[in-house]
Structure formats: structure tokens, C-alpha cells
Amino acid sequence: MLSLNVKNETSRLRAVVLGTALSNGPTPEASVAYDPKSLEHILAGTYPKEADMVAEMEAFNKVFEKYDVKVYRPELVANENQIFTRDIAFVIDDIIIEAGILPERDKEFPAIEYVIDQIDPAKVKRIVDKEKIHIEGGDVILYNDYIFIGTYRGADYAQVKTARTNQAGIDYIKDLFPHKKILTFDLVKSWADARDNALHLDCCFQPVGTNKAIIYKGGFRNEAEYQQLVDIFGMDNLFHITRDEMYHMFSNVFSIAPDVVVSEKNFTRLNQWLREHDFTVEEIPYAEIAKQEGLLRCSTLPLVRD
Structure with missing residues (x-):
């Protein structure tokens, strides 16, 4: 039996489901794009090629091998994008939850x-x-004791394609984990410009280490909710990213341990800050996968952390 244990984003990782870019299918039609960044690259003719994405994911896999992490991969579904395993399920404590995702x-x-x-x-x-x-x-x-959940509270939720978590989803988690402190965050959504679209909470916020976090203030529709995170982590422990850095997915790195972060090799400013704060930074290429508005955290489903 596989005994699950995930209480935070940064404890030493022991087992993970890493997505796959194999048999990713042809470049989608613009009409079926899931997010504005993918749409942007479909229209520009710069949508990522399968071979490049496979190479990037293999670089990620090699880092897991280096740290002796047990890696599971999804079984292949022909011509299906299976990179972003974070969307389809997630573990809280010792429970795995099949997510309520887009029907497509x-x-x-x-x-x-x-x-x-x-x-x-x-x-x-x-x-x-x-x-x-x-x-x-x-x-x-x-x-740890907190669960942070991103949502969209606009009255037009049903019409907003990038709104992915609703109040019913939040209530579901609250019912399952009544002992946790659950904070919710109303996120900025946009179909017209990917630079103004926080697709998920991890597109504008993520803890690193034991008491630090990466954050984009402009991703929050309600400044008081952003301020809650400032109060929890302390301003000095937050690395604030710019609108452009949010677009490039700076907050979507992935922690293998409290002092080990996997990051995109082009994230120069962030990677320097991490090293200045005594993190080991495992830099890999992931800029092609980033064109689909997802990065390292999105590609992983942690199952066991210490």
C-alpha cells in the first residue's frame, strides 16, 4: 500500500506523479484553448512542440532521480495533453482527492x-x-495548519473560462478538513491578456522553505486577502514578482526539500534571491511548457513528503 502524506509544499519529497508530454497531440485549435497564454501561442504559431516538452520533462525527471524520489508517470492516453497532473488530483494530509476539473x-x-x-x-x-x-x-x-485556496467570486463566474475553483469546491474541502484553517483568495482573471490572468493560486503565490514565499500582489482582486499572506509570512520573507514575471510563471517553481527548489533556468532574479537565502536551486529548461500557462508545480502531484 502507498501511504500518503503531504502537509505542506516544501518538506522532503519521497513520491510524486510527474506528468508526461508524450503523445501530446497536435497543436490545438484556438477555439478549444483552455487558457489565454496557450491561445496567444496558438495564434502566434509558437505553440510548443512535443519533442521540446518531452526534453524539458525529462530534465525535471533527472532532478527527481538525483534526489532519490519515487516517480510515477500517467499511463499514456493518445493525443492528450497529460503534462499538468496537479490539476487532476491533489493530496492533503493522507487523503487524495480527484479534482473537479474542466469536463474536456x-x-x-x-x-x-x-x-x-x-x-x-x-x-x-x-x-x-x-x-x-x-x-x-x-x-x-x-x-501545515493552513489550506490556502484560490477562487473567483465574480458574478460572471460561469462565463469566465479561466475561473477554475468555485465556492462549492471550497466548501467541499472545508467539510473534509474541518480542523484546518482555510483561507480563500479571489484571483484576477482575464481571457484577453495572459499577463492579467492568475489561472490558479500557484500562478501568483507559493511558499518556499519553511517561512518564505513568492507572491504577485496584482494577482489578488482583494488587497485585504493579499495582506493576510503578508501577515502570515512577514513582508521580509516575501519575494514580490512583477506582472511580467507572473506571466512567465515565476511563482510556479517546485520544492523537493525545505532547502531545495527546482526552478526555470531563465528566472535569474528569483534564482539569485533563493541562493542568497541558502536554497539549492536546481535550474532546468521549462520555457516551452510555460507557454501553456503552467510550469513546474503544475506538472507534479506530490504523494509523499516527510
């Missing part, structure tokens, strides 16, 4: 059923009513 992505979860089969069925929760309950793993960030 329903083919992705069965590809990790072989992993689910190794887990105590009592520790597996499946969102059955996906029409009503929307929640994706990119919106769920763990910080």
Missing part, C-alpha cells in the same frame, strides 16, 4: 488509476458532481 479533461484522471489502486480506498475521495463542484490542484496550497 476527464480522460486524464483514469491514466493514474494504477497509482490510486495502491492507496487505501478509505483515503481516496472522488468529486462526483463535477458540474456543481469545481476545484483544481493548482488552487490548493498547503502550509
Whole structure:
């Protein structure tokens, strides 16, 4: 049996599901793009090629090998984008939750059923009513006693394609984890400009180390909610990123341990800050995958941390 344990974003990683870029399918039509950044690259003719994305994911996999992390990969579904495993499921404490994702992505979860089969069925929760309950793993960030959840509270939620987690999704998590402190964050959404779209909470915020975090203030519709994070972490422990850095996914790095962060090699300013604060930074190329408005955290589903 696989005993799950994930209480935060940074404790030493032991097991993870890493997505795959194999059999990714042709460049999508603009009409079926999931997010404005993918749409931008589809229209510009710069959408990433499968071979480049496979190479980037293999570089990520090599880092996991270096740190002796057990890596699971999804079974292949032909011509399907299976890179972003964070969206389809997430672990809180010792429970794995099948997310309430976009219906167009329903083919992705069965590809990790072989992993689910190794887990105590009592520790597996499946969102059955996906029409009503929307929640994706990119919106769920763990910080020990806290669960931070990104959402969109605009009255036009149903018409906003980049709104991924709703109040019903938040209530679902609150019911499952009544002992946790749950804070929610109303995120800025835009279909017209990817630079103004926080697709998930991890696109504008993520903890690193034991008491630090990367944050983009402009990703929050409500400054008081941003201020809650400032109060928890302290201004001196926050690395504030710019609108352009948010667009390039600076907050979507991935921690293998409290002092080890996997980051994109072009994130010069962030990587320097991390090293100045005694982090080991494992730099890899991931700029092609970033064109789909997802990066390192999005590509992972942590199962076991110390």
C-alpha cells in the first residue's frame, strides 16, 4: 500500500506523479484553448512542440532521480495533453482527492488509476458532481495548519473560462478538513491578456522553505486577502514578482526539500534571491511548457513528503 502524506509544499519529497508530454497531440485549435497564454501561442504559431516538452520533462525527471524520489508517470492516453497532473488530483494530509476539473479533461484522471489502486480506498475521495463542484490542484496550497485556496467570486463566474475553483469546491474541502484553517483568495482573471490572468493560486503565490514565499500582489482582486499572506509570512520573507514575471510563471517553481527548489533556468532574479537565502536551486529548461500557462508545480502531484 502507498501511504500518503503531504502537509505542506516544501518538506522532503519521497513520491510524486510527474506528468508526461508524450503523445501530446497536435497543436490545438484556438477555439478549444483552455487558457489565454496557450491561445496567444496558438495564434502566434509558437505553440510548443512535443519533442521540446518531452526534453524539458525529462530534465525535471533527472532532478527527481538525483534526489532519490519515487516517480510515477500517467499511463499514456493518445493525443492528450497529460503534462499538468496537479490539476487532476491533489493530496492533503493522507487523503487524495480527484479534482473537479474542466469536463474536456476527464480522460486524464483514469491514466493514474494504477497509482490510486495502491492507496487505501478509505483515503481516496472522488468529486462526483463535477458540474456543481469545481476545484483544481493548482488552487490548493498547503502550509501545515493552513489550506490556502484560490477562487473567483465574480458574478460572471460561469462565463469566465479561466475561473477554475468555485465556492462549492471550497466548501467541499472545508467539510473534509474541518480542523484546518482555510483561507480563500479571489484571483484576477482575464481571457484577453495572459499577463492579467492568475489561472490558479500557484500562478501568483507559493511558499518556499519553511517561512518564505513568492507572491504577485496584482494577482489578488482583494488587497485585504493579499495582506493576510503578508501577515502570515512577514513582508521580509516575501519575494514580490512583477506582472511580467507572473506571466512567465515565476511563482510556479517546485520544492523537493525545505532547502531545495527546482526552478526555470531563465528566472535569474528569483534564482539569485533563493541562493542568497541558502536554497539549492536546481535550474532546468521549462520555457516551452510555460507557454501553456503552467510550469513546474503544475506538472507534479506530490504523494509523499516527510
